[in-house]
Amino acid sequence: MSESALLAAEGLHVAYGDAPALWDVSLTIAAGETVAVIGPNGAGKTTLVNALARLLAIRRGRLRFDGDDVTAATAQDMCQRGVALVPEGRRLFVGMTVEENLEIGCYRPAARRRRAQNLERVYDMFPILRQRRRQISGTMSGGQQQMVAIGRALMAEPRLLLIDEPSLGLAPAIVEQVFTVIQDIHAQGVAVLLIEQNVAKALEIADRAYVLEGGRIVGAGLPRDLLAQPHIRSAYLGEDGAER
Amino acid sequence: MPSATLLGQSILSGLFIGGLYALMGLGLSLAWGYLKLINLAHLAFAFLAAYVTYQFVGYAGLSPPVALLIVVPAFFLLGVALQALYTRFAVGEFASLLVTFGIAVIVESLIQYFWTADFRKLQIEHGTASLRIGTLFVPVIEALMLLVAAALSLATWAWLRFTYLGKAMRASAENPEIAAAFGIDPRRLALLMSGIGTAYAGVAGVFIALTSTLFPAQIFAWVGVVFAVVILGGLGNPLGVLAAGLAIGVSESVTMAVTEPTWAPLVAFTLLILVLILRPGRI
Numbered sequence: 001m002s003e004s005a006l007l008a009a010e011g012l013h014v015a016y017g018d019a020p021a022l023w024d025v026s027l028t029i030a031a032g033e034t035v036a037v038i039g040p041n042g043a044g045k046t047t048l049v050n051a052l053a054r055l056l057a058i059r060r061g062r063l064r065f066d067g068d069d070v071t072a073a074t075a076q077d078m079c080q081r082g083v084a085l086v087p088e089g090r091r092l093f094v095g096m097t098v099e100e101n102l103e104i105g106c107y108r109p110a111a112r113r114r115r116a117q118n119l120e121r122v123y124d125m126f127p128i129l130r131q132r133r134r135q136i137s138g139t140m141s142g143g144q145q146q147m148v149a150i151g152r153a154l155m156a157e158p159r160l161l162l163i164d165e166p167s168l169g170l171a172p173a174i175v176e177q178v179f180t181v182i183q184d185i186h187a188q189g190v191a192v193l194l195i196e197q198n199v200a201k202a203l204e205i206a207d208r209a210y211v212l213e214g215g216r217i218v219g220a221g222l223p224r225d226l227l228a229q230p231h232i233r234s235a236y237l238g239e240d241g242a243e244r
Numbered sequence: 245m246p247s248a249t250l251l252g253q254s255i256l257s258g259l260f261i262g263g264l265y266a267l268m269g270l271g272l273s274l275a276w277g278y279l280k281l282i283n284l285a286h287l288a289f290a291f292l293a294a295y296v297t298y299q300f301v302g303y304a305g306l307s308p309p310v311a312l313l314i315v316v317p318a319f320f321l322l323g324v325a326l327q328a329l330y331t332r333f334a335v336g337e338f339a340s341l342l343v344t345f346g347i348a349v350i351v352e353s354l355i356q357y358f359w360t361a362d363f364r365k366l367q368i369e370h371g372t373a374s375l376r377i378g379t380l381f382v383p384v385i386e387a388l389m390l391l392v393a394a395a396l397s398l399a400t401w402a403w404l405r406f407t408y409l410g411k412a413m414r415a416s417a418e419n420p421e422i423a424a425a426f427g428i429d430p431r432r433l434a435l436l437m438s439g440i441g442t443a444y445a446g447v448a449g450v451f452i453a454l455t456s457t458l459f460p461a462q463i464f465a466w467v468g469v470v471f472a473v474v475i476l477g478g479l480g481n482p483l484g485v486l487a488a489g490l491a492i493g494v495s496e497s498v499t500m501a502v503t504e505p506t507w508a509p510l511v512a513f514t515l516l517i518l519v520l521i522l523r524p525g526r527i
């Protein structure tokens with residue numbers, strides 16, 4: 001598995017100053033695979049995503065992407081290799097227009113050459129963004145901003161898309177749309193790492209999933225196997241393990 | 245009340261001095277807006293460039309355009325080198341005030357050492373040439389200075405607005421971490437921006453040498469009005485700097501014509517205070 005994996009993390013330790021946030025985290029993502037990471041608030045999911053995007057330093061362990069050791073790589077380097085991020089809280093360039101945000105997405109030279117096609121693709125996916133392309137992104141609703149954040153990442157033509165809590169604070173109809181888009185992205189052969197509070201939905205579309213609690217991986221497997229565990233059902237699906 | 249001609253002439257000279265304000269404010273505004281650096285040394289660099297131009301043109305016999313061709317790249321490199329140091333020592337927005345004030349004092353001392361505190365005025369051929377348009381006199385070098393200020397403001401605005409590099413600059417000023425995740429290198433862009441801003445100080449310096457009498461104490465005399473222009477224009481907003489420079493230049497000049505010269509320095513600050521009260525949140 002680890003040989004053929006697109007991304008392979010082995011024993012990652014990540015800390016904020018003196019406060020450790022991840023201990024000995026190992027995970028793999030195969031090319032084209034959708035992997036979900038679930039866990040309670042403060043488990044370290046965002047820390048994991050940001051460490052994989054190389055926004056946070058890795059204290060110990062090893063990270064490989066496409067067979068290369070990227071433990072010491074920079075964020076720019078990860079972008080050039082084909083990793084794109086939809087960060088928690090969207091983190092748009094709020095003073096810039098929708099289209100400018102999307103253009104920053106295709107800043108990397110390999111993607112910039114197909115700017116026009118990629119813009120069309122994103123606008124077809126989210127028609128509202130085509131209408132609002134000249135609007136300052138910070139003035140839009142949360143759902144529309146999330147569309148821009150996803151669109152911005154897609155403009156980079158990623159091989160691996162890291163998505164951190166895309167449905168946070170969105171109306172149910174928008175959440176539906178966002179999940180449909182993630183499935184479309186997956187169908188186009190892009191590998192996806194999905195962090196999601198909405199565990200039922202995440203496990204529905206994932207090929208595999210990891211359970212992260214207190215900074216450690218405490219479970220992994222196929223969604224249906226995880227769903228069969230009483231602990232998962234009671235902790236994440238709000239069900240009493242004895243029922244059903 | 246002054247005559248129409250006098251009023252016209254003073255509006256014109258206000259536009260010219262306003263062009264110089266904009267030229268001096270441009271680099272300051274870019275550094276403040278995009279690098280979070282309040283560069284008190286910016287004006288010192290402009291006057292250093294003016295003295296260097298004075299030396300090149302007055303003593304080495306170079307023509308002003310040739311002096312410009314040497315000064316601009318040299319100051320670009322100076323800006324790049326300084327930014328590398330600021331990054332290396334992690335100079336923040338507040339610390340930058342102290343650090344660049346120190347640099348300004350050092351530059352002033354160097355100028356005193358090499359050129360003394362005497363008044364210096366460059367005498368060049370056609371230096372005072374002017375065109376006559378109707379009843380108005382248009383001095384050629386001042387008009388050129390205004391044109392250059394307008395052209396640089398416009399070009400910088402267009403660069404920030406329409407090119408990938410300019411958009412990357414704006415993105416990395418807003419959020420360097422996320423910009424980096426999209427392949428942008430905020431450090432290299434900061435070097436470029438600092439180079440550009442300092443090169444603009446060089447351009448301003450060449451025109452200061454061609455139009456004014458030089459003496460070292462001037463460096464600090466200009467700080468107030470140029471900061472007013474930068475804040476009025478909006479940080480990191482080249483067109484705003486141009487508009488604010490011209491507005492302050494013209495108001496000063498008209499105030500001088502209508503009342504008396506001693507009131508002129510009050511104009512910039514009155515405008516600044518009014519704008520800060522009416523539209524807070526500019527800095």
Ligand SMILES: Nc1ncnc2c1ncn2[C@@H]1O[C@H](COP(=O)(O)OP(=O)(O)OP(=O)(O)O)[C@@H](O)[C@H]1O
Pocket residue numbers: 016019021039040041042043044045046047048088
């Ligand atoms: N910038 C930071 N500085 C210091 N500690 C942090 C920082 N960000 C997160 N932490 C801590 O690291 C731990 C993991 O946080 P993280 O944000 O990764 O969790 P999460 O699983 O994404 O939570 P949530 O579901 O709320 O998004 C928490 O204990 C948190 O307090």
Ligand SMILES: [Mg+2]
Pocket residue numbers: 045046047088164165
């Ligand atoms: Mg999180």
